Amino acid sequence: MSWRSIPMKFPGTCIVCKKKVEVNEVALWAKGLGIKHQACAQVKELKCVVCEGPAGCPHCEFADDCDLNRVSQLCICKKCNDDKEAFSLYQKAVSKRFPMLQSN
Amino acid sequence: MMWSEKYRPKNILEMIGNEEAKESFVNWLGKWIKGTKPLLLIGPPGIGKTTISLLGAKQFGYDMIGLNASDVRSKQRIQEILGPVLGSAGIFGKPMIFVDEVDGIHGRSDYGGVEALVEILKEPTVPIVLAANSDTSDKMKAIKKVTTTIKFRPLPPRLLRFYLEEILRREGTSLKIGNIIKLVIDSRGDMRSMLNSVQALVTGFEPQIDRSFETTNVEDSINAFFKAKSPDEARAILYSLRIDPREKINAFYSSVITSPISKDLLKEMLDVISEADVLYGKIVRNQEWRLLRYLDSILLRLYKEGVPIRYSQFNLPWAMLNRLRWDGRAIKELATSLAKRMHVSRSTFSTFYLPYLLYCIKNKTLEIDLADSYNEIVQKEMASIK
Numbered sequence: 001m002s003w004r005s006i007p008m009k010f011p012g013t014c015i016v017c018k019k020k021v022e023v024n025e026v027a028l029w030a031k032g033l034g035i036k037h038q039a040c041a042q043v044k045e046l047k048c049v050v051c052e053g054p055a056g057c058p059h060c061e062f063a064d065d066c067d068l069n070r071v072s073q074l075c076i077c078k079k080c081n082d083d084k085e086a087f088s089l090y091q092k093a094v095s096k097r098f099p100m101l102q103s104n
Numbered sequence: 105m106m107w108s109e110k111y112r113p114k115n116i117l118e119m120i121g122n123e124e125a126k127e128s129f130v131n132w133l134g135k136w137i138k139g140t141k142p143l144l145l146i147g148p149p150g151i152g153k154t155t156i157s158l159l160g161a162k163q164f165g166y167d168m169i170g171l172n173a174s175d176v177r178s179k180q181r182i183q184e185i186l187g188p189v190l191g192s193a194g195i196f197g198k199p200m201i202f203v204d205e206v207d208g209i210h211g212r213s214d215y216g217g218v219e220a221l222v223e224i225l226k227e228p229t230v231p232i233v234l235a236a237n238s239d240t241s242d243k244m245k246a247i248k249k250v251t252t253t254i255k256f257r258p259l260p261p262r263l264l265r266f267y268l269e270e271i272l273r274r275e276g277t278s279l280k281i282g283n284i285i286k287l288v289i290d291s292r293g294d295m296r297s298m299l300n301s302v303q304a305l306v307t308g309f310e311p312q313i314d315r316s317f318e319t320t321n322v323e324d325s326i327n328a329f330f331k332a333k334s335p336d337e338a339r340a341i342l343y344s345l346r347i348d349p350r351e352k353i354n355a356f357y358s359s360v361i362t363s364p365i366s367k368d369l370l371k372e373m374l375d376v377i378s379e380a381d382v383l384y385g386k387i388v389r390n391q392e393w394r395l396l397r398y399l400d401s402i403l404l405r406l407y408k409e410g411v412p413i414r415y416s417q418f419n420l421p422w423a424m425l426n427r428l429r430w431d432g433r434a435i436k437e438l439a440t441s442l443a444k445r446m447h448v449s450r451s452t453f454s455t456f457y458l459p460y461l462l463y464c465i466k467n468k469t470l471e472i473d474l475a476d477s478y479n480e481i482v483q484k485e486m487a488s489i490k
Contacts, residue, residue, distance in 0.1 A: 060262055062260070062262055062289070066262070071257050071259065071260040072125075072259055072260060073257075076263060076266050090120070090266070091118070094123055098124075100127050100130045101130060
């Protein structure tokens with residue numbers, strides 16, 4: 001499968017975001033698969049809940065087994081995971097970001 | 105104690121993953137007033153739908169009444185159970201209803217269960233939380249119309265590994281990195297199944313992580329169960345034997361009944377098997393599949409260190425089975441031949457005539473000219489007459 005970057009001759013629907021791709025817009029096309037926006041083609045990555053940076057999905061040991069579109073969207077990056085206090089850091093980060101989850 | 109219970113989070117912050125979904129749940133429950141739409145939690149098994157309901161109820165001071173799909177199977181049953189709670193909530197304190205596996209209500213045997221449930225969901229007087237693994241069936245569409253849906257997603261494998269390492273740290277134990285990765289991948293985002301597997305691995309027998317330790321090989325598993333060196337090892341083997349529960353009970357029965365053990369031990373073991381059989385009968389009759397989780401803990405009582413029980417497929421000793429097969433065939437042929445002469449059916453001949461015929465031949469009051477092939481079986485049958 002090879003995606004080719006081409007200007008659209010006809011309007012279409014992006015297979016990732018399901019939004020319209022207009023005529024003359026440059027998008028990616030693959031035979032038999034359809035079209036997608038260039039932005040939609042960028043590698044999707046989960047976010048680290050602790051440092052709020054990218055979770056490093058392309059280099060993750062589970063990259064082949066993690067369906068990024070299906071899973072819960074907050075993960076933990078390798079650096080935060082390797083911290084000795086990782087679990088308490090995780091809990092602190094979650095309670096800071098989602099204050100409603102703190103029990104009374 | 106199962107680790108999935110031991111490490112069940114004590115508060116919502118201890119849960120990992122699905123933060124947005126959890127926040128929506130807390131928001132819903134915190135702002136709940138009479139008439140607020142019930143909540144439907146959708147998500148794969150083992151990601152915390154039941155846990156968050158329990159913890160949410162605890163956090164907001166509700167008394168959670170937990171029900172299963174089997175409790176809400178018929179209209180009458182729903183009204184019996186929920187009627188008193190919905191009608192006079194004050195008597196029951198501050199109730200919150202949690203119905204698990206609502207997607208399990210289907211088929212002809214439901215007798216209006218879904219319809220009755222939907223009627224209740226339309227006018228809730230207490231918070232109602234429903235949980236389901238999938239929302240695609242037609243009956244779920246009816247339920248979805250009258251509820252607010254929150255979707256729980258599978259947990260990313262890295263997050264599962266992170267949690268697993270924390271559990272291992274708390275247990276003061278460790279696993280090889282390859283084993284951890286295999287466990288995480290095999291769990292497919294199911295936290296409960298991952299914890300059960302890791303417990304089986306850590307407390308059970310030597311890790312055989314290169315192949316899945318869920319097995320369907322009955323013979324190996326039954327033999328390994330009775331050869332296990334500790335109850336923990338036996339438990340790990342029993343829990344990993346994933347076959348039909350009826351086959352499991354039968355396999356234990358045929359193995360126990362054909363093994364050379366003392367009468368007292370046999371009696372004790374048959375009692376255990378009988379208890380398992382009664383439970384399974386009840387599960388099938390009442391469709392109470394949630395009780396299935398107790399079957400293995402009953403069968404685990406069969407474990408005794410050093411008993412000489414080995415797997416047997418058949419529930420009779422081999423010698424007797426052999427006799428039934430070969431002698432049975434010979435008797436059938438003899439009966440067919442003689443029944444014709446007596447002008448009766450083969451069944452009548454075998455039941456009523458043959459015993460007298462054998463007596464007469466034995467007492468030498470009757471001489472009958474039989475083919476040589478039948479003489480052997482007649483001699484054998486006469487020898488067994490007392």
